[in-house]
Amino acid sequence: MKNILFTGILALFLAGNASAQSFGTMESSSRPTGTWSNLWGLSWEISIPTNNDFLTKTSFAGGKFEYRHFFPGKPLSLGVSVSWNSYEEYIPTQTITYDEGSRAITTDMDRVIYTVPIAAIGHYYFNYGKTAMPYVGLGIGTQYSEQDIYYNIFLDEETNWGFLVRPEVGVLIAPGQKNWGILAGASYSFATNKNDAFQIDNLKNFSFNIGLFLAY
Numbered sequence: 040m041k042n043i044l045f046t047g048i049l050a051l052f053l054a055g056n057a058s059a060q061s062f063g064t065m066e067s068s069s070r071p072t073g074t075w076s077n078l079w080g081l082s083w084e085i086s087i088p089t090n091n092d093f094l095t096k097t098s099f100a101g102g103k104f105e106y107r108h109f110f111p112g113k114p115l116s117l118g119v120s121v122s123w124n125s126y127e128e129y130i131p132t133q134t135i136t137y138d139e140g141s142r143a144i145t146t147d148m149d150r151v152i153y154t155v156p157i158a159a160i161g162h163y164y165f166n167y168g169k170t171a172m173p174y175v176g177l178g179i180g181t182q183y184s185e186q187d188i189y190y191n192i193f194l195d196e197e198t199n200w201g202f203l204v205r206p207e208v209g210v211l212i213a214p215g216q217k218n219w220g221i222l223a224g225a226s227y228s229f230a231t232n233k234n235d236a237f238q239i240d241n242l243k244n245f246s247f248n249i250g251l252f253l254a255y
Contacts, residue, residue: 071168071216072168072169072170072172072211072213072216073167073168073169073216074168075109075218075254075255076108076109076111076255077106077107077108077109077254077255078105078106078107078108078109078116078118078211078252078253078254079104079105079106079252079253079254080103080104080105080106080107080222080250080251080252080253081102081103081104081250081251081252082102082103082104082105082222082223082224082248082249082250082251083101083102083248083249083250084101084102084103084122084124084246084247084248085097085098085099085101085246085247085248086098086101086124086126086244086245086246086247087244087245087246088126088152088242088243088244089243089244089245090241090243091239091242091243092238093150093152093186093234093237093238093239094126094127094128094150094151094152095128096126096127096128098124098125098126098127100124100125101122101123101124101125101246102122102123102250103120103121103122103123103248103250104120104121104122105118105119105120105121105160106118106119106120107160107162113167114163114164114165114167114172115161115162115163115164116161116162116164117159117160117161118159118160118161118162119157119158119159119160120156120157120158120160120178121155121156121157122154122155122156122246123153123154123155124152124153124154124244124246125151125152125153126151126152126153126154127149127150127151128149128150129147129148129149129150130147130148130149130150131147132145132146132147133145133146133147144190146190146191147190148188148189148190149187149188149189149190150186150187150188150189151185151186151187151188151189152184152185152186152187152242153184153185153187154182154183154184154230154232154242155182155183155184156178156180156181156182156203156205156228156230157180157181157182157183157203158178158179158180158181158203158205159178159179159180160176160177160178161176161177161178162174162175162176163175163176164211169216170212170213170214170215170216171210171211171212172210172211172212172213173208173209173210174208174209174210174211174224175206175207175208176206176207176208176209177204177205177206177207178203178204178205178206178207178226179203179204179205180203181200181201181202181203182200182201182202182203182228182230182232182242183198183199183200184198184199184200184201184230184232184242185197185198186198186199186234186237186239188237195236195237197234197236197237199232199233199234200232201230201231201232201233201241201242202230202231203228203229203230203231204228204229204230205226205227205228205229206226206227207224207225207226207227208224208225208226209222209223209224209225209248210222210223210224211252213254218253218254218255219251219252219253219254220251220252220254221249221250221251221252222248222249222250222251222252223248223249223250224247224248224249225245225246225247225248226245226246226248227243227244227245227246228242228243228244228245228246229241229242229243230242230243
C-alpha cells in the first residue's frame, strides 16, 4: 500500500505540473498571485506524536500532497490533502505482561506506526494577492494507520481507520508573484484510530511541513 500511495501522489503532482505548464504555454508564462484557480503542493513533513505512550519519537519520514481550488476574487480555497508519516522507536529490553497479567515476555523491541491522513481542506488567506499570503485552514477526513511491534522473531500488527480533524496555519510565498513558490505550514492532528491491544486510544500529533507549489 505504501508504494501504491507514493506512486499515485507522484503521478498527481506531475499531472498538475504538466497542466500548469500547458496553461502557461497557451496564455502566459505565469499568472499573478490572487488570480490563481488551482494549486498543487508537495511538502516534506516532520511530525511529533503527543499523548501516546506507545511511541513518542519524532518522525522525519513524512510528506504531504495537496490540491487547492481558489474562488475567483476571494481569499478562500477548498481542496483535498493526503499525508504519510512513518514513526519508529526502539525500546530497550523490558518485561511486558499480557493476557491480564497471566503471561509475560522479556525482550527489546521496535515499535512502528504508519499513518495516511486523507482530508477535505479549506483555507482562508491574509494579504491575498501579495507575494506572501499567510493562511489558516481546517482539514476533516479519515486516517488509515498501521501499528506494529517487532520483537525477537515475532511481529504483532494492527491496522485501523479513524476520523480525522486537523487545523493548520501556514504561508504561501510566490517570488515576484509568479505561479510557483514555497509552501510552509504547521498543523495539529487528532484521529480516532484505536488499538486496545497496544493501549492506543487515539493518535495525535503536531506536524511541520515545507515544500513547493505550482499554481495556475
